[in-house]
Amino acid sequence: MQRRSRPGKPPHVFDRSPEWDGLAAFAERPLPHAMLGIVSGRRRMGKTYLLRALVEQYGGFYFGATAATETESLRQFAAALAEHVGSPVAFSFATWDDAVSYLFGLAAPRDGQMPLLVVIDEFPYLAKTAPELPSLIQREIDRFQVEESRMRLLLCGSAMSVMGGLLASTAPLRGRAQLELVVRPFGYRAAAEFWGVASSPALAAQLHAVVGGTPAYRRQFLADDVPGSPEEFDDWLCRTVLSPRSPLFREARYLLAEEADIRDTALYHSVLAAVAQGNSTRGGIAGYIGRKSVDISHPLNVLDDSHLLVREADVFRAGKSQYRITEPLINFYEAVMRPSWARLESGQAVDVWAQSAERFAAQVAGPHFEAMCREYVLGSGRALVGSALGQVGSGVVTDQAARRQIEIDVAVVEPGSGGSSSAVHLLGEAKWGTVMGLSHLERLARARELLAGRGLDTTGCALVCFSGVGFSEALRVDAARRGDVRLVGLDELYG
Structure with a gap:
C-alpha cells in the first residue's frame, strides 16, 4: 500500500484535533491486514459529523444504521453498499453473513490502492436485531490477519454500555481493535x-x-x-432550557432513556437526583432514595458505564469516594427542573428560575466550578504545580483536634515510590459565588499542616484559592507577600 499526505482536518470541524489525528492515522496506516476501530461517545457529541468528514476526506463507505427490524436494516445496508460501488441494480443479501463477507471482499488488495475506510455508525441498532454481527466481523478480522486486506473498519455508537461491551471480557471482538476512541464533550x-x-x-x-x-x-x-x-x-x-417549547426542555430525560441498559428510568432519575442534591456517597445515595446500598450497585454501574456518572476517589482517604454527575444538563435538570416540572410545563419558567438562585449556586454552579478548576490544573494551569503533576482530584482532610473535616476541592498528590512518601503539590479551595478571604486560606494552610503531620511531603505544596467573584483585599495582600499562595479567578481560568 502506498502512503499519501495526510488530509488536514476540514475547517468546518471545530476543535477535535486529537480525535481527527487518531482517526486519520487509523485510516491510512499502511499495514497489509484488516484493522478495526471502535468510536463511541454520548449522543450530540458530533461523532457522526466527525466521521462523515473523515469519509469525505479519505473516500470510503459510510452507513448510518437506524432503529429498524433486522430485515429492513439489511435491506438499507445493501442499498447503501450498492450505491457506494455504483451498481445499477440494488443488492440483495439473504443474511448478514453474506453482507459482511461481501463488505470485506471490497477491501481485497489492489496494487497502488490505499486502505478502504468503512464506517458503520449507530452500530448498536444493528447488533440489537442481529446479535451475531460482532462474531461475523470477528471471523473476517481474524481471517484477514492472515490474508492481506485493505479494510479499515470503524464501528461507532452512542449507547455507551453497548459499545464498551464490544471489547469487554469474552466479547467476540475483544483484542481485535487497533483504535478505541471516545468522543467527549468540549472542555x-x-x-x-x-x-x-x-x-x-x-x-x-x-x-x-x-x-x-x-x-x-x-x-x-x-x-x-x-x-x-x-x-x-x-x-x-x-x-430555552426552561421553556417547554424548546428541544432542550426534555433533553435530560431523553439522554437517560436512550441508554440501552436502563429499564427503570424512575430509579435512575432518583439516583441522579440524590447526587444532584449533594448525596455523593453510596450510602448517602441509598439513604436518599430509600434503598439499601447493595441494591443500588447496578444503577450506579450502569450510569458509570454510560458516562453519566463518575466515581471519584478521595485522594487523601483510601477506599473513600464520591459520585459526580458528568453531564451538566442532567445535573441542572435534577437540581432545578425536576422539582418544579409541573410549573415549568405550564409556562412558569420566569417564576421558577427566580426562586432557584440559591439552589442553582449550591447544587449546580458550585460543584461545576470545582470540576472546572480541576480541569484547569490538568491543562493550562499546570504551571501552578512546580514539579510532576501527579494525581488531580479532591478529598477530605480530618482535623481531629478541631473535630471537623476540611474539604479540599482541588488537590494534586504524587504517590510515593520506593521508600519515598507521597507528595502533596497543591491544595485548593473553589468558591463560585463567594468573595474569598483569609479564612479560606487559613483552612488550606491547616490542611497542609495536618497532611505533613501524617507523613506526607508538603514542602513544595502551593495553596490556591479559586473564585468566581473575586478575593478580599486582605487576601490579595497576604498572597502577594507570600510565595506559596496563588489566586485564580475566572480571567485566569479562561485566559
Missing part, C-alpha cells in the same frame, strides 16, 4: 469558543454549568440562540 475553554462567549468568562462559566460542552445544543437544538452578556443569561435560560 470548558473550547466550549466557550464554540458558543462565541470566550470574551465573557462569567457568562461562559454560567453557560457551561447548564449545557456543558455538547456541540449539538447550540446549532441543532437552539439555532445559534446564544446570550450576548451575563445580563442576558436569565432571559436566555427561560426561553
Whole structure:
C-alpha cells in the first residue's frame, strides 16, 4: 500500500484535533491486514459529523444504521453498499453473513490502492436485531490477519454500555481493535469558543454549568440562540432550557432513556437526583432514595458505564469516594427542573428560575466550578504545580483536634515510590459565588499542616484559592507577600 499526505482536518470541524489525528492515522496506516476501530461517545457529541468528514476526506463507505427490524436494516445496508460501488441494480443479501463477507471482499488488495475506510455508525441498532454481527466481523478480522486486506473498519455508537461491551471480557471482538476512541464533550475553554462567549468568562462559566460542552445544543437544538452578556443569561435560560417549547426542555430525560441498559428510568432519575442534591456517597445515595446500598450497585454501574456518572476517589482517604454527575444538563435538570416540572410545563419558567438562585449556586454552579478548576490544573494551569503533576482530584482532610473535616476541592498528590512518601503539590479551595478571604486560606494552610503531620511531603505544596467573584483585599495582600499562595479567578481560568 502506498502512503499519501495526510488530509488536514476540514475547517468546518471545530476543535477535535486529537480525535481527527487518531482517526486519520487509523485510516491510512499502511499495514497489509484488516484493522478495526471502535468510536463511541454520548449522543450530540458530533461523532457522526466527525466521521462523515473523515469519509469525505479519505473516500470510503459510510452507513448510518437506524432503529429498524433486522430485515429492513439489511435491506438499507445493501442499498447503501450498492450505491457506494455504483451498481445499477440494488443488492440483495439473504443474511448478514453474506453482507459482511461481501463488505470485506471490497477491501481485497489492489496494487497502488490505499486502505478502504468503512464506517458503520449507530452500530448498536444493528447488533440489537442481529446479535451475531460482532462474531461475523470477528471471523473476517481474524481471517484477514492472515490474508492481506485493505479494510479499515470503524464501528461507532452512542449507547455507551453497548459499545464498551464490544471489547469487554469474552466479547467476540475483544483484542481485535487497533483504535478505541471516545468522543467527549468540549472542555470548558473550547466550549466557550464554540458558543462565541470566550470574551465573557462569567457568562461562559454560567453557560457551561447548564449545557456543558455538547456541540449539538447550540446549532441543532437552539439555532445559534446564544446570550450576548451575563445580563442576558436569565432571559436566555427561560426561553430555552426552561421553556417547554424548546428541544432542550426534555433533553435530560431523553439522554437517560436512550441508554440501552436502563429499564427503570424512575430509579435512575432518583439516583441522579440524590447526587444532584449533594448525596455523593453510596450510602448517602441509598439513604436518599430509600434503598439499601447493595441494591443500588447496578444503577450506579450502569450510569458509570454510560458516562453519566463518575466515581471519584478521595485522594487523601483510601477506599473513600464520591459520585459526580458528568453531564451538566442532567445535573441542572435534577437540581432545578425536576422539582418544579409541573410549573415549568405550564409556562412558569420566569417564576421558577427566580426562586432557584440559591439552589442553582449550591447544587449546580458550585460543584461545576470545582470540576472546572480541576480541569484547569490538568491543562493550562499546570504551571501552578512546580514539579510532576501527579494525581488531580479532591478529598477530605480530618482535623481531629478541631473535630471537623476540611474539604479540599482541588488537590494534586504524587504517590510515593520506593521508600519515598507521597507528595502533596497543591491544595485548593473553589468558591463560585463567594468573595474569598483569609479564612479560606487559613483552612488550606491547616490542611497542609495536618497532611505533613501524617507523613506526607508538603514542602513544595502551593495553596490556591479559586473564585468566581473575586478575593478580599486582605487576601490579595497576604498572597502577594507570600510565595506559596496563588489566586485564580475566572480571567485566569479562561485566559
